[in-house]
Amino acid sequence: MPAYQLYVYEDQKKREALEQKICEQVDACTEVNGKIRNRVKKFLIEEGITDISEMNAALRVRYEGYLERNETVHVPITCLRGFDRIFLHRMKEELKTLAGQRKYTTEYRDQWLCLTHYPDVEVAESFLTSKDGKELVWNFTLECPRKLKMQIFTVLKEVIHTYEGWTRKEKLLALQRLYQFCVVNQVSGIETMTLEEEQKFALKLSEDLGEKKKNAVFGILRKSRKILFLQAPEINWNANVWFLERFNFSKERMNPSKPVELVSFKEVTNLENQKILQKYLRYLFGITDLCISTIRIKLLELRTFLVYFNGEEKPIYEVEAEKIQRYLESIQRQDTREKTANGRIFMILQFYNFLVVKRYLKKIPFRYEYYLQKEVHVHNDRSVPEGVYTEILSKLAEFPEHLRLMFLHLWCTGIRGSEVCTLTGDGYEEKDGDYWLKVYQVKMKTYKRIPIPEALYKLVQVYKKKYQIGSEEYLFQNQTGGAFRYGTFRYQMLKYCEKYQIANGEYIFKSHDYRHNLATLYYDSGISLQAVRDYLGHEYEEMTRQYVDYMPKKLEKASEAYFQEETHSFAAELMKGEFHG
Numbered sequence: 073m074p075a076y077q078l079y080v081y082e083d084q085k086k087r088e089a090l091e092q093k094i095c096e097q098v099d100a101c102t103e104v105n106g107k108i109r110n111r112v113k114k115f116l117i118e119e120g121i122t123d124i125s126e127m128n129a130a131l132r133v134r135y136e137g138y139l140e141r142n143e144t145v146h147v148p149i150t151c152l153r154g155f156d157r158i159f160l161h162r163m164k165e166e167l168k169t170l171a172g173q174r175k176y177t178t179e180y181r182d183q184w185l186c187l188t189h190y191p192d193v194e195v196a197e198s199f200l201t202s203k204d205g206k207e208l209v210w211n212f213t214l215e216c217p218r219k220l221k222m223q224i225f226t227v228l229k230e231v232i233h234t235y236e237g238w239t240r241k242e243k244l245l246a247l248q249r250l251y252q253f254c255v256v257n258q259v260s261g262i263e264t265m266t267l268e269e270e271q272k273f274a275l276k277l278s279e280d281l282g283e284k285k286k287n288a289v290f291g292i293l294r295k296s297r298k299i300l301f302l303q304a305p306e307i308n309w310n311a312n313v314w315f316l317e318r319f320n321f322s323k324e325r326m327n328p329s330k331p332v333e334l335v336s337f338k339e340v341t342n343l344e345n346q347k348i349l350q351k352y353l354r355y356l357f358g359i360t361d362l363c364i365s366t367i368r369i370k371l372l373e374l375r376t377f378l379v380y381f382n383g384e385e386k387p388i389y390e391v392e393a394e395k396i397q398r399y400l401e402s403i404q405r406q407d408t409r410e411k412t413a414n415g416r417i418f419m420i421l422q423f424y425n426f427l428v429v430k431r432y433l434k435k436i437p438f439r440y441e442y443y444l445q446k447e448v449h450v451h452n453d454r455s456v457p458e459g460v461y462t463e464i465l466s467k468l469a470e471f472p473e474h475l476r477l478m479f480l481h482l483w484c485t486g487i488r489g490s491e492v493c494t495l496t497g498d499g500y501e502e503k504d505g506d507y508w509l510k511v512y513q514v515k516m517k518t519y520k521r522i523p524i525p526e527a528l529y530k531l532v533q534v535y536k537k538k539y540q541i542g543s544e545e546y547l548f549q550n551q552t553g554g555a556f557r558y559g560t561f562r563y564q565m566l567k568y569c570e571k572y573q574i575a576n577g578e579y580i581f582k583s584h585d586y587r588h589n590l591a592t593l594y595y596d597s598g599i600s601l602q603a604v605r606d607y608l609g610h611e612y613e614e615m616t617r618q619y620v621d622y623m624p625k626k627l628e629k630a631s632e633a634y635f636q637e638e639t640h641s642f643a644a645e646l647m648k649g650e651f652h653g
Contacts, residue, residue: 119134
């Protein structure tokens with residue numbers, strides 16, 4: 073046989089052997105229909121694949137195109153599922169070896185990824201039931217910053233392991249849209265995505281999906297930011313949204329019933345000002361012992377202040393004094409209480425003190441005293457009318473059990489609504505026939521003990537036993553076992569007060585009003601203002617006076633009764649020389 077013919081013969085024999093090997097490897101996956109196996113074998117042979125270990129996501133993408141070009145294929149997803157099952161069959165075999173375990177890892181790579189090929193076999197198999205497979209294929213070979221691709225991959229893994237079923241599919245499709253948007257619009261990173269880019273993303277979703285579906289998809293941006301911020305090896309102080317769960321603040325600084333979940337800087341578009349605001353917040357978090365809710369109030373005020381100067385190219389420490397002064401004058405003109413306006417001025421002053429200490433400035437460019445207003449204390453009577461709370465009590469049996477007990481705590485003890493939400497199982501005590509409640513006051517960062525009625529104590533014991541509430545557990549819990557959210561409490565009370573037509577459906581429930589009720593009741597019963605102050609947990613009597621309703625009228629009435637007596641008349645007092653104004 074001539075050499076050329078021998079070469080062709082040997083080459084053909086070699087090809088036939090390789091094709092036979094591919095056929096045997098594919099046919100080993102007997103769980104796949106024979107017709108589908110044959111189609112996969114034909115494709116692999118045409119692609120020059122010599123071993124099914126060469127199968128990967130990029131090849132799967134080519135196979136999908138191959139199926140779409142084939143007119144005899146009516147349900148491509150069924151054929152793709154067969155491809156994936158064959159891949160998984162081979163992967164399971166390779167994972168039994170050390171080399172296979174090194175090959176199949178969940179580390180990021182600049183390559184195509186198909187979720188039905190995910191290195192965790194259980195996870196990969198869970199995607200085999202996908203009806204259309206739109207969420208399965210991810211292209212990490214695109215021309216965009218590697219940092220962005222790694223961020224998308226991190227979020228992708230978290231979504232895969234956190235959600236199941238349809239919810240997982242929705243999150244993955246939303247993440248695909250976010251990824252596509254970032255690539256097209258050259259977004260460098262999700263954590264530093266600007267407000268303008270965020271708004272552009274929202275507009276794109278509205279155009280593609282409509283306003284109703286937009287919100288569900290848009291939520292993936294916040295979810296992605298949170299995952300990246302919480303999972304980063306070190307805190308990313310440059311992120312324009314911080315999630316406070318990462319900081320592990322002490323219990324004394326947090327209010328579990330009104331948690332502050334995040335703080336945002338993206339509204340400040342001058343990047344130097346944004347950086348300064350981030351530094352200031354780090355200072356407030358780390359150096360001060362302020363409550364986180366108080367820090368958030370400061371942040372919101374300063375953010376409003378800096379947003380006012382978004383149009384300035386200069387950083388805030390170079391903005392002319394006249395422009396700062398115009399802003400402070402605008403606070404004076406706004407329709408707010410004097411105390412509120414003064415508080416805003418002081419927050420800006422504290423921020424400028426920080427700038428001076430950090431040597432951004434040599435001195436503060438304004439005299440804050442010029443902008444302070446005289447505070448006029450106006451007493452607002454807020455006690456709940458007897459007829460209203462009596463009606464609630466008469467219909468309380470119709471309310472859900474937890475709301476009944478929460479309302480009784482407000483009505484009997486006058487503690488704050490947020491304090492009701494954070495009561496714990498060990499907060500109740502019986503001693504020498506008296507009953508006591510231990511309450512943690514977030515505002516004061518301290519505990520206080522107050523007397524409570526025997527009936528309330530016994531109702532709590534029944535409730536604890538019924539729901540097996542431990543000593544350190546919250547008495548009223550949210551779905552995850554944490555403290556009941558104050559917002560949920562108020563919403564539910566409003567809902568049931570309307571449902572049962574309290575005050576003909578016109579009563580608007582406000583938990584704080586019941587503190588006014590109790591303070592007024594105690595004061596009217598002859599209890600001293602100092603004792604009421606101690607009970608409420610105030611630092612100053614001036615604050616307690618604000619809780620005793622109708623006090624000016626009471627003082628006027630007492631004064632009128634005093635001077636109606638002949639011996640106490642105005643003329644008699646003058647004659648005695650004892651009247652001091």
